[in-house]
Amino acid sequence: MNRAEGGVRVVQVPVPRLGNNIADVERLTAVLEKALGTDRVTLPLGVVKRLPALLRRFNHRIKVLLCKDSWGWRIINVQAPDSPEPVCGVALDIGTTRLVARLVDLENRETLGESGFDNPQICIAPDVLARIHHAKDPEGLEALRSVLIDSVNHSVSDLCDRAGLKVESVHFMVCAGNTAMTHLFLGIDPSNIIREPYIPAINVPGIQDARELGLCLNPMAAVFIFPNIGSYFGGDLVAGILFSGIHTNENPSIMVDVGTNAEVVLGTREWLIACAGAAGPALEGGMSKMGMTAGPGVIDRVKIDPVSCVIKIHTIGDEPAMGLCGSAMIDLAAGLFLSGMMDIRGKFSPERCAGQLVCDQGIDTLVLVPATESGTNAPITLSQVDLNSLTSSKAAMYAILQVIVEHTAGLGFDDLEHFYVAGTFGSFIDPVSAISIGMLPDIPMDRFKVLGNSSLGGAARLLVDPDLFDEIETIRQKLTYVELNVNQAFMNIFSGAKFYPHTDRSRFPRVKTGGA
Amino acid sequence: MNRAEGGVRVVQVPVPRLGNNIADVERLTAVLEKALGTDRVTLPLGVVKRLPALLRRFNHRIKVLLCKDSWGWRIINVQAPDSPEPVCGVALDIGTTRLVARLVDLENRETLGESGFDNPQICIAPDVLARIHHAKDPEGLEALRSVLIDSVNHSVSDLCDRAGLKVESVHFMVCAGNTAMTHLFLGIDPSNIIREPYIPAINVPGIQDARELGLCLNPMAAVFIFPNIGSYFGGDLVAGILFSGIHTNENPSIMVDVGTNAEVVLGTREWLIACAGAAGPALEGGMSKMGMTAGPGVIDRVKIDPVSCVIKIHTIGDEPAMGLCGSAMIDLAAGLFLSGMMDIRGKFSPERCAGQLVCDQGIDTLVLVPATESGTNAPITLSQVDLNSLTSSKAAMYAILQVIVEHTAGLGFDDLEHFYVAGTFGSFIDPVSAISIGMLPDIPMDRFKVLGNSSLGGAARLLVDPDLFDEIETIRQKLTYVELNVNQAFMNIFSGAKFYPHTDRSRFPRVKTGGA
Numbered sequence A, B: 001m002n003r004a005e006g007g008v009r010v011v012q013v014p015v016p017r018l019g020n021n022i023a024d025v026e027r028l029t030a031v032l033e034k035a036l037g038t039d040r041v042t043l044p045l046g047v048v049k050r051l052p053a054l055l056r057r058f059n060h061r062i063k064v065l066l067c068k069d070s071w072g073w074r075i076i077n078v079q080a081p082d083s084p085e086p087v088c089g090v091a092l093d094i095g096t097t098r099l100v101a102r103l104v105d106l107e108n109r110e111t112l113g114e115s116g117f118d119n120p121q122i123c124i125a126p127d128v129l130a131r132i133h134h135a136k137d138p139e140g141l142e143a144l145r146s147v148l149i150d151s152v153n154h155s156v157s158d159l160c161d162r163a164g165l166k167v168e169s170v171h172f173m174v175c176a177g178n179t180a181m182t183h184l185f186l187g188i189d190p191s192n193i194i195r196e197p198y199i200p201a202i203n204v205p206g207i208q209d210a211r212e213l214g215l216c217l218n219p220m221a222a223v224f225i226f227p228n229i230g231s232y233f234g235g236d237l238v239a240g241i242l243f244s245g246i247h248t249n250e251n252p253s254i255m256v257d258v259g260t261n262a263e264v265v266l267g268t269r270e271w272l273i274a275c276a277g278a279a280g281p282a283l284e285g286g287m288s289k290m291g292m293t294a295g296p297g298v299i300d301r302v303k304i305d306p307v308s309c310v311i312k313i314h315t316i317g318d319e320p321a322m323g324l325c326g327s328a329m330i331d332l333a334a335g336l337f338l339s340g341m342m343d344i345r346g347k348f349s350p351e352r353c354a355g356q357l358v359c360d361q362g363i364d365t366l367v368l369v370p371a372t373e374s375g376t377n378a379p380i381t382l383s384q385v386d387l388n389s390l391t392s393s394k395a396a397m398y399a400i401l402q403v404i405v406e407h408t409a410g411l412g413f414d415d416l417e418h419f420y421v422a423g424t425f426g427s428f429i430d431p432v433s434a435i436s437i438g439m440l441p442d443i444p445m446d447r448f449k450v451l452g453n454s455s456l457g458g459a460a461r462l463l464v465d466p467d468l469f470d471e472i473e474t475i476r477q478k479l480t481y482v483e484l485n486v487n488q489a490f491m492n493i494f495s496g497a498k499f500y501p502h503t504d505r506s507r508f509p510r511v512k513t514g515g516a
Helices: A024-036 A045-057 A128-134 A138-163 A179-186 A235-244 A281-289 A326-338 A350-356 A384-408 A424-428 A431-436 A454-464 A466-478 A488-496 B024-036 B045-057 B128-134 B138-162 B179-186 B235-244 B281-289 B326-338 B350-356 B384-408 B424-428 B431-436 B454-464 B466-478 B488-496
Strands: A008-012 A061-069 A072-079 A088-094 A098-105 A111-118 A170-177 A206-209 A222-225 A253-258 A262-267 A272-276 A298-304 A311-315 A357-360 A363-369 A380-383 A418-422 A448-452 A479-481 B008-012 B061-069 B072-079 B088-094 B098-105 B111-118 B170-177 B206-209 B222-225 B253-258 B262-267 B272-276 B298-304 B311-315 B357-360 B363-369 B380-383 B418-422 B448-452 B479-481
Touching (some): A008 A024, A024 A045, A045 A061, A061 A206, A061 A222, A088 A138, A098 A138, A098 A454, A111 A138, A128 A138, A170 A179, A170 A454, A179 A235, A235 A418, A253 A384, A350 A357, A380 A384, A418 A424, A418 A454, A448 A454, A466 A479, B024 B045, B024 B072, B045 B072, B061 B170, B061 B222, B061 B466, B088 B179, B098 B454, B128 B138, B138 B179, B235 B253, B235 B466, B253 B384, B298 B326, B350 B357, B350 B363, B418 B424, B424 B448
Parallel strands (some): A170 A222, A418 A448, B253 B418
Antiparallel strands (some): A008 A061, A098 A111, A206 A222, A262 A272, A357 A363, A363 A380, B098 B111, B253 B262
């Protein structure tokens, strides 16, 4: 089977005659089973009903749309061989905060549109934990499910409108979300995910009927849901691995998704190790508290002159400053450290900060933008508490990386051929700053690769190439999940990583300090 | 796996702990896959949703209801281990003329009720051919489908009412019908079945969702549809074979279903040969014309004194005679032949019939009941035309048996260990009469076994014992279908079989004639 064929292909079915009078369905599946090298091709009753007339109208030559899961191949729909009707699909990243849908022509693989929108479940419950609690009650679960599905329906409908298509042109959807979001999307109670021993209801939902999920697509549309590995390792990360290609590389690579959680995957085509979630309260809470919501007036870049200690900020749209986003926070910490305004423990140095440091309610606080110049009529500041939170976050991040690379895999950071940074937040981080504060390891810059929304990317890859399903199975089988919160080494390493850049200075040879 | 366990069983799922934290669904399927010796246990989303709470409420001990098709095992539903809710199923014989539904408790295998009802499609189109033509138009197909499904829903609802149950207690249905009826039941256009080269749309529908078929059972109920072998060999006959056990016998046995068509299966546990349909117009039209509809006043038994030629009739309910049913027709022909009132060519002998023979519009006609004694105020008669039709029918039946046993299988009738007579009509035939007229072969009486509704019987067996599905696969694989209407030997043999009992008198040593 030529992978380039994808899920849409035109098939010539043998014309029946008295000596070859097996049924239409079995004749079609026999041809496909041979071509696909499988003994399992199924089709739903709706397709069976359309098949006989279509086969005879076009001399047994038909266009079929296929998808695949662990039960085998499935014929989603059949069409005339030269049908001008577009055959489209949607890749969907079901984020806790935000969803992104991408409309794709499944025949020529062209992207026809993309749309991001806030997860409407936020109005019901702000975070995953609150939503899981809300879903304990069947009505709460249904509310979370339906508001989510409705928003997806609206988004797909909009995307189709803008592309001049009807939603009936969407025959296939591929979704990737974390374990809790996947449960809520399917209408399954996720409550045991957060109760010891942390058991999802299902890890491998495979292909489901769009209609049964309440999705308004083609009535016969199929939906593939990326499998979870466990409660703390969802289909979004499996999709991310698929997108990164770590699982096909000969040499070790690592992927880091810095979102609400820190999630890390390390491996080669032979093995995969992952850890995720519960990576320390600082990284979880701290990072998300800082924002990550880019918008007009948000400070997205900070530069500090290492000699003069002058702080230069850049805001989105060059508007008066409103606040600080996460990537700017890392820039800021890097500048503070390199200029000596902050010491190796992450504490402000009053002598270097001079007049910019004030005492607010007994806490040292650095004024970045005075009230008179800000867009909020209040000063934009960074307190020692904020800084301590960042210190914990960056320490947790580095400790996770060190544990998984050195302790678990027995490698050094220099052995990593690629360092993939995934996630929306990751796209904005300046690796130089992140290395300077000891958050990311000090390896050559050309090894860092920004992946963007790897979950959406993985979903989109599978959408146009159902053969890739086999790689998902490989990822599932090869992946070992490491629990960090029961790892004693992690706690020891975490302490050392709380210094700037690290207690072990030899780990960061390229970081040049002492601007003062 | 103990076959006696059937489809309902209580399963202990390993209790999850930190070291064994796979998802609920995968934990349940792993246990079942081990117990069932398979790698394929699936469950629909509706069951997934119920599973987590149920597992935890009963310490991971649950009752599961299973069924099976060529794609593997399927969990239809899950319940509390000691749930008092009955778990029922319905076996359904989808006949062209009549349907029969049997309600069964799937746990103790008790029959809770049975109900037969006319196929309501008759009001739209009387026979299979007319219905297939009617179904060419999508609205016609839908009319035939919905009237059929409605009648099944009514019947199941009635059966449940009478058993003091709700239809929600019905979780599983097993259906068997001929190929055309199976298509109409599923809402699939059957028109290519009757067009050369006679291609069904589907032979192996497997398990379908009751809801999708429009059946009002438990919302999660599954429906297994017996597979067809081809256009002229439907799931009803596959179910019949399963019921007969021919496919498990060491020595050859034969099953004959004399319904609207003559259908014959011959075989052992090693091989199966079948032929059906197009068995000569006489058997097809003639037999059905005679009635087979038993009711008050219908003559069901006829005896003729071989010496005095006095005809004794018995009517159902001892009511005044209204007509003649098929089995009585065979008795009558046997009596006429054994008493010499009919010669070996099947023609009335005027000298033996004496005053009972009249000439009606130039055709010799035997008066069985004079107008004054009948329930119709008209005489009940048998004309030479009726008799010729019967002669063709019985000749076709014997010729089919001879071709399949002697020519195709190379056996003699004496080699047959069991001679199964299936079908409603078959249940009423007196084998002695049938042998006397040369319709059935002259073998010892104890080899004849009346099966009754073998199609319903087979469906009911599978209903309580899903493991039997493997036998259906075996039957499908071992069965060779022989086309009789392209068989030259058949036409030659047919001519000899048109005599009473046969031109080759040595074939019927036990038939003693010459009562005169």
